Amino acid sequence: MERKDITQYAQIVGSETIARLKKKAEKIKGKRILHVNSTKSGGGVAEILNNMIPLFHSLGIEMDWEVISGDEGFFDITKDFHNMLQGEMKPFTAEHRSIYLDNLKKQTIDFSSYDLVVIHDAQPAALISLCEKKCPWIWRCHVDLTRPNPGLLDFLKKYIVKYDKMIISMPTYSIGIIPEVIIPPSIDPLTEKNKELSPVLIDLLLKRYQVPTDLPLVTQISRFDKWKDPLGVIDAYRLAKKEMPCRLILMGNTSIDDPEGTAILDEVRKSVSDDPDITIITYDNDLLANTLQTISSVVLQKSTREGFGLTVSEALWKATPVIGGDVGGIPLQINEGETGFLVRSVEECAARIKHILKNPSLGRKIGEAGKDHVRRNFLITRHMEDYLDLFNELL
Numbered sequence: 492m493e494r495k496d497i498t499q500y501a502q503i504v505g506s507e508t509i510a511r512l513k514k515k516a517e518k519i520k521g522k523r524i525l526h527v528n529s530t531k532s533g534g535g536v537a538e539i540l541n542n543m544i545p546l547f548h549s550l551g552i553e554m555d556w557e558v559i560s561g562d563e564g565f566f567d568i569t570k571d572f573h574n575m576l577q578g579e580m581k582p583f584t585a586e587h588r589s590i591y592l593d594n595l596k597k598q599t600i601d602f603s604s605y606d607l608v609v610i611h612d613a614q615p616a617a618l619i620s621l622c623e624k625k626c627p628w629i630w631r632c633h634v635d636l637t638r639p640n641p642g643l644l645d646f647l648k649k650y651i652v653k654y655d656k657m658i659i660s661m662p663t664y665s666i667g668i669i670p671e672v673i674i675p676p677s678i679d680p681l682t683e684k685n686k687e688l689s690p691v692l693i694d695l696l697l698k699r700y701q702v703p704t705d706l707p708l709v710t711q712i713s714r715f716d717k718w719k720d721p722l723g724v725i726d727a728y729r730l731a732k733k734e735m736p737c738r739l740i741l742m743g744n745t746s747i748d749d750p751e752g753t754a755i756l757d758e759v760r761k762s763v764s765d766d767p768d769i770t771i772i773t774y775d776n777d778l779l780a781n782t783l784q785t786i787s788s789v790v791l792q793k794s795t796r797e798g799f800g801l802t803v804s805e806a807l808w809k810a811t812p813v814i815g816g817d818v819g820g821i822p823l824q825i826n827e828g829e830t831g832f833l834v835r836s837v838e839e840c841a842a843r844i845k846h847i848l849k850n851p852s853l854g855r856k857i858g859e860a861g862k863d864h865v866r867r868n869f870l871i872t873r874h875m876e877d878y879l880d881l882f883n884e885l886l
Contacts, residue, residue, distance in 0.1 A: 495545040497872075503680050504872045512872065515879040516550035519886050522606040524554045529569065529614035531558050532775075533744055534714060535676065535801045536611050536633055542679040542871060543878075550875075557600045559615045565594035570751055572613040575640035576632075577718060577796040583642035595621055602626075607886060610654075617650045627655040627885040633676070634798040635819035636664040655885060660799050660820050672881055675823055676799045677874035678808060678865070684777035685808055688785060696782045702770065703738055707788035707848055710740040712780050712805075715756040718796040719743075720816070723837050725762050725769065727793065730841035732768070735848040740783055742772040785809045788854065789847050793840055797821050804869040807831065807861030812854040814843045824869065830861035 501509045526544070528536050540556055547554045561569070568590045575581060595617050602608055608628045610616055619628055630651060636659065648668055651657065657671045665671055678685055697704060709728055713719040721741055728739040741759060744752075756773070763769045772779070784790055790806035792815040799820035806813045807830060815821040817833035825831035832843040847854045 492541065492545055495549050497546050497549040499681060500546075500870075500872055503866070504870060508872055508876075512876055512879065513550060515876065515883060516547075516552055518883050519879070520551050522553070522882075522886050523604060524552065524607045524609065524882065525600075525602065525605045526554070526556045526609045526611065527559065527600065527615045527618065528556075528611035529559055529561075529566075535799065538801065539676055539871075539874075540611075542682060543875060546871065546875060555605075559595070559598050559600070559618075561594040561614075564590045569614040572643060573634060574718075575643040576613060577635045577798075578638040578640065580640060583640065583646055587643075588646065592617060607882060613647060616647060619653045620650055624653065628653070629656045629658060629881070629885075630654040630669075631658040631674075632664070633660065635796045636666055637796075637819065639666065656881065658881070661823055672877075674874065674877040674881070675820065675869065676801060677869050677871045678801055678804045679871045680808060682777065684781050685805060686781070688778070688781055692778070693782050693786060696779050697786075700772065700774065700776075700779055702740070702783070704786065706768070707735070707737045708740055708783070708786065709737050709789045709791065709844055710742065710783050710787040711791040711793065712742045712783065712802050713792065713794075715743045715752045715759060717751065717755055718794055720793045720795050721755065721759045722762055723795075723840070724791055724793050725759070726837045727791075727840035727844060728769070730837065731844035731848070735845050737768075737788070737844070737848060739769045740772065740787070741769070742774075742780060742783060744773060744775050780805075781809070784811055787811055788851070789814060789844055791840065791844075792816065792821060793834065794818055794821065800824070803831070804865045807858065807865045810855070810858035810862045812847050812857045813861065814840055814847070824864070825861075826864065829857070830864045831857060 498509055526540055530537050544554050544556055568587050602622050606626050609631055611631045612633055651668050654669055657669050658674050659671055660675050711724050784806045790811050790813045792800050792803050794816040797819035803813050803815050803821055803824040813831040815825050817835050825833055827833050834840045834843055
């Protein structure tokens with residue numbers, strides 16, 4: 492994990508914000524905090540932890556990160572959990588329960604020396620019942636809990652009630668089991684994915700990865716996940732292309748805790764077939780993602796369920812107009828018609844793509860408004876301050 496210096500962020504958020512973070516951090520210096528999740532890479536949770544933990548270290552806070560392990564069956568089951576918490580109405584079975592608990596019983600994480608534990612999402616949630624709890628525990632649920640599967644939620648309740656606090660991203664995710672606090676996610680403006688790139692570097696990356704730029708680019712950057720609706724993105728692009736010539740870029744990856752990813756990617760490739768104007772990129776390259784978000788005429792995040800959708804704030808931070816699904820945490824980032832557009836169908840998405848491509852000045856206006864919205868609400872320093880307030884309350 493790379494070293495970071497919190498003072499470097501003063502150029503973006505101001506010295507008063509940095510001073511306030513330092514003051515709040517003073518109160519918990521000497522305390523040990525542990526984060527636990529299910530993967531070191533390949534998703535928004537891992538990205539946030541990779542960015543945030545070194546900045547807490549820079550504030551003098553001792554913070555560690557552990558990743559649970561599991562067999563193939565475990566990650567199949569916890570992917571079901573992810574889908575079911577986001578509303579998939581399949582039965583919660585005895586097999587779900589046994590595979591889940593059997594794998595968690597094999598974990599070897601030592602919690603005894605920590606003053607506070609933060610557990611991320613459902614995969615490690617039951618760990619709280621499999622060890623001796625000696626300090627406050629927080630359950631941070633990142634997914635869209637608007638319509639959780641009742642059977643799974645009933646199973647998880649027996650573990651959730653043991654936590655001291657639950658963090659959710661927005662009020663509509665409240666499940667009312669334990670005290671909740673709302674802390675939306677964030678982006679780090681100084682990482683390779685979000686820092687400002689020189690025109691020379693952008694040109695170099697476009698040539699290296701053979702990205703065509705002869706037509707306007709419509710881009711979606713997301714894991715290959717059914718909730719991100721990549722097939723719907725392709726359909727919307729094809730409708731828009733009938734009137735406005737453009738190209739589609741789909742950039743994404745798969746994660747160890749998402750066994751469905753490869754199958755979804757195969758479906759996408761089959762749908763694309765031999766369309767020369769659609770490019771699929773599976774390289775895990777933050778500079779390339781930054782480049783695509785910077786130069787695209789439109790960025791999409793056409794999710795049908797979405798806990799937050801970091802790629803929305805990432806693209807808005809580059810002042811690029813974004814069209815997003817009107818679900819979950821996306822409306823937190825997109826004020827309809829002001830910082831982007833919200834859609835609920837392929838046809839609406841296609842219409843908005845055409846509208847932006849026909850009106851580039853509108854795209855620039857929306858992009859600039861979106862960047863300001865992100866600066867005020869979704870940068871990592873705000874996220875850290877929210878965490879510090881909660882840590883100070885519990886410690």
